[in-house]
Amino acid sequence: MRHKLYGYVIFCSVVLCVTFGGIAAFAQDTGVFKLETFGSLERPVSTFDHDEHQEMDGMECSDCHHVYENGVKAADQSSEDQACAECHTLKSQGTQPGLRQAYHQQCKNCHVEKKAGPVACGECHIK
Amino acid sequence: MQDIYLLVAGPLAWAAWAIFFLGSAYKIWSTLAVAKQKDQVLLNYVSFRYALRSIINWSIPFNTTNMRLHPVFTGVAFFFHIAFFVLLIFISAHQIMIEEGFGIGWVTLPDIVADILAFAVLGVCVFFAVRRVIRPEVNYVTDWTDYGLLALVTAPFLTGVLAYHQVGDYMTMVILHMLSAEILLVAIPFTRLSHMLLASLTRGYIGSEFGMVRHVNDW
Amino acid sequence: MKERVWIQDEGIDRGAEKLTPERIEKTINAVLGNEAGARLKAYVETCAHCGLCAEACHFYMSRDKDPRFSPVGKVKQTIWEMLDKKGKVSVEFMKQAVQVAQTECNLCRRCVQYCPFGIDIAYMMSLVRRIAHKLEITPLYIQDTAHSHSATMNQMWVKDDEWIDALHWQEDEIREELPAARIPLDKEGAEIMYSVIGPEPKFRTQLIYQAAAIMNETGCDWTMPATPGWDNSDMAMYTGDSEMMGRLKRMHFDTAARLRVKKIVMGECGHAFRSVYDTGNRVLGWRMPPVPVIHALEFYWDLLNSGKLKVAKKFEEPVTFHDPCNVVRGRGLHEKAREVVRAFCTNLVEMYPNKEHNYCCAAGGGVINCGPPFKNARVEGNRIKAEQLRATGVKVCIAPCHNCHGGLEDIIHKYKLDIELKFLGEIIYDCMEKPNAV
Known part of the structure; x- marks a missing residue:
């Protein structure tokens, strides 16, 4: 009986972990960023489909998950394990843009370059 | 759509601001040059002190006799002119574009405040139009250009509000917003909206005459 | 709106008979294009058509707020139309414009104080008068006065000897009351030249009497000119005849200079003061009058404050x-x-x-x-x-x-x-x- 109970507890724990982990993973995949840094938000959060971007031709992880050293983008390094806000503070520091500007530039510069994707405010911040 | 957006947000905006600044400089320069050539009798009476005295007194709400005679219009007109520049400079969307383009930033209005101001400005535009129709002394001196100029001023606010609330096709609206603002900018030096540039000159001149020659207040 | 009343005036009508569209166009463009400059342009381009000047005008207020009598309404009926049509306006229009500018605006400049931009509408009305002057359609009576100015250098066709006669007469009169009183004529080196307007010797001689009494009893060193130049009035200023205005003011200042006076004191007249103190000197190229010009009101105040003028009794009636x-x-x-x-x-x-x-x-x-x-x-x-x-x-x-x-x-x-x-x-x-x- 006691072993059966242990088994039950373990089973439940695994289920819970998988569920919450899955939820967490799902949330990250549909592109809700770590926004605590901003405090209260002025505009609706922009939606970002990570998978869709990841699967695009010629996209490297390090295009977005970049690493800058002394203001120069390091060619062979990437930063998937870090949140944007870990480097990009609310206010810009030297040449490193503030968090909001970093998001905007990261998206818009590429969209302009590729002539595809949203560039105007309301195209991402949809009400 | 992106191409058009980038055109109005980029080269056209540059062009509009360039025309606005160059046109304004030309307007002021040409006015002063003609004054120097033909109105020397006028320039001789310009006094910096009395010009400033007049400009300051006419910049304080309800300070002049006529402002107190028309309190509603005075309040509305002052609100309109202040709100116009406050919205232009302190709306967050404008500031973000400037920050991303030029790397400079400043405090911005919360969107909700900007939204209320913008609606109020639209209300004022309606007020101006209605006043033109119903007040005989205004209606008598009104022609289509007055409504045209009012429409020119109203358009950026209307499209701005619609774009912000994402009513209608967003991209069309935001492009119209920028385009109408650019047309307004270009129109300022070349229409009666140039009172923005010339008012301080006319005010300063008459203030000088009243202060220096006539020793009397002009308000 | 009530029907607009256009008044018949012989001077306007006779002048209008000789007008041609070409002459009107040429004259308007000459005045607005050459004589007027940046000021007119700035005024026309700054005016926001807001109508805030309306209530400044007594004509507008007195005529049940008829917009055609508001200051900007008068500009619309004159200058705007001339500019819009580039001078190609009808004879009828010009006749009406004269009535508006010459008889429905006093150039009192009250509206200047009510315009948020400080637009000088009186100046624009003066331009219309200038055009009318050049087109010879100035109303008959004021033109007659201007003619008097040019023929006699005074406003009322007063002949040179009549002027001196009027002063002698008043001196005689005043000596019954103040036996030692004089009206010193042409006294070189006097401190004050006292000048009046044409109507004073013509039909308000008691004012010369009273002024002489004040001058004598306060011990002023004064004189009145015995020659043309004694009249400080100026209807040419109001008909747009700038050339004549210049001649008049020049004679006035020249007379003061000849008498080597320290200042000109003027009788109680408004337009003459405007002409001598503000307008005429500019036409002559003087920034401020070459001889200080003191209006009677200021002169009384000076006398009172220097203790020369003393109050014997008070005027009791409100x-x-x-x-x-x-x-x-x-x-x-x-x-x-x-x-x-x-x-x-x-x-x-x-x-x-x-x-x-x-x-x-x-x-x-x-x-x-x-x-x-x-x-x-x-x-x-x-x-x-x-x-x-x-x-x-x-x-x-x-x-x-x-x-x-x-x-x-x-x-x-x-x-x-x-x-x-x-x-x-x-x-x-x-x-x-x-x-x-x-």
Whole structure:
């Protein structure tokens, strides 16, 4: 009986972990960023489909998950394990843009370059 | 759509601001040059002190006799002119574009405040139009250009509000917003909206005459 | 809106007969294009058509707020149309424009104080008058006055000997009361040259008498010119005849220079003060008058404050004080005038609005000088002043200006106000100490 109970507890724990982990993973995949840094938000959060971007031709992880050293983008390094806000503070520091500007530039510069994707405010911040 | 957006947000905006600044400089320069050539009798009476005295007194709400005679219009007109520049400079969307383009930033209005101001400005535009129709002394001196100029001023606010609330096709609206603002900018030096540039000159001149020659207040 | 009344005037009509569209176009463009400059352009391009000037105008207020009588309404009926059509306007239009600019605006400049941009609408009306002058369609009566100026250098066809005669006559008169009094003619090196307007020797000689009494009893070193140049008035200024205005003012200043006086003191006249102090000197290229010009109001104040002029008795009846535009909006003498009035009168009842915000008499700016054809329209055009006067409840109004006297007299008659008009000098003469009187 006691072993059966242990088994039950373990089973439940695994289920819970998988569920919450899955939820967490799902949330990250549909592109809700770590926004605590901003405090209260002025505009609706922009939606970002990570998978869709990841699967695009010629996209490297390090295009977005970049690493800058002394203001120069390091060619062979990437930063998937870090949140944007870990480097990009609310206010810009030297040449490193503030968090909001970093998001905007990261998206818009590429969209302009590729002539595809949203560039105007309301195209991402949809009400 | 992106191409058009980038055109109005980029080269056209540059062009509009360039025309606005160059046109304004030309307007002021040409006015002063003609004054120097033909109105020397006028320039001789310009006094910096009395010009400033007049400009300051006419910049304080309800300070002049006529402002107190028309309190509603005075309040509305002052609100309109202040709100116009406050919205232009302190709306967050404008500031973000400037920050991303030029790397400079400043405090911005919360969107909700900007939204209320913008609606109020639209209300004022309606007020101006209605006043033109119903007040005989205004209606008598009104022609289509007055409504045209009012429409020119109203358009950026209307499209701005619609774009912000994402009513209608967003991209069309935001492009119209920028385009109408650019047309307004270009129109300022070349229409009666140039009172923005010339008012301080006319005010300063008459203030000088009243202060220096006539020793009397002009308000 | 009521139907607009266009008044027949012989001067306008006869001049208009000789007009051709080409001449009108050429003249308008010459004046607006060459004589006017940045100021007109800035005014036209700055005006926001807001209508805020309307309530500044006594014509507008008196005519039940008819927009055609608002300051900007008058600009619309004249300058705007001329500019829009580039001078290609009809003879009929020009006749109407003359009526608007010459008889429905007193150039009182009250609207200048009400325009947020400080646009000088009086200046634009003066331009229209200038065009009318060049087209020879100035109203008959004021043109006659301008002719008198050019022929005699005074406003009233006063001949040179008649002028001297009038002064001698007044000297004779005054010596019955003040045996030692003189009216010194052409005294070189005197401190003060006293100048008056043409109507004084013609039909208001008592004013010369009173002024002489004040001068003598306060011990002033003064003189009056015996030659043309004695008249400081200037209807040419109001018909747009700048050339004639220059001649008149030059003669006036030249006379002062010949007599080597230190200052010119002027009688109680508004338009003449505007001409000598503000306009005429500019035409001659003087930034400020070459000889200091003191209006009677300021002169009285100076005498009172230097202790030369003493109050013997007070004028007991309540009085009101009418502020003439040209010395109030034109020179800010309203406070000094009130100090003198309060010194001599026990009870001053104010009209409102007053001081630099006074309503005009509707006679100034050459309007009364356009004569009988326009009299009724002018008097109807100043109901607001009559209401103002009536509201004071007083029986005496001090109006230190000839044109104001004319204008107020007419509205007092028309609106049946029981008010007597006085010059300030009259009250001073009555109430001052006269140590040499017998």
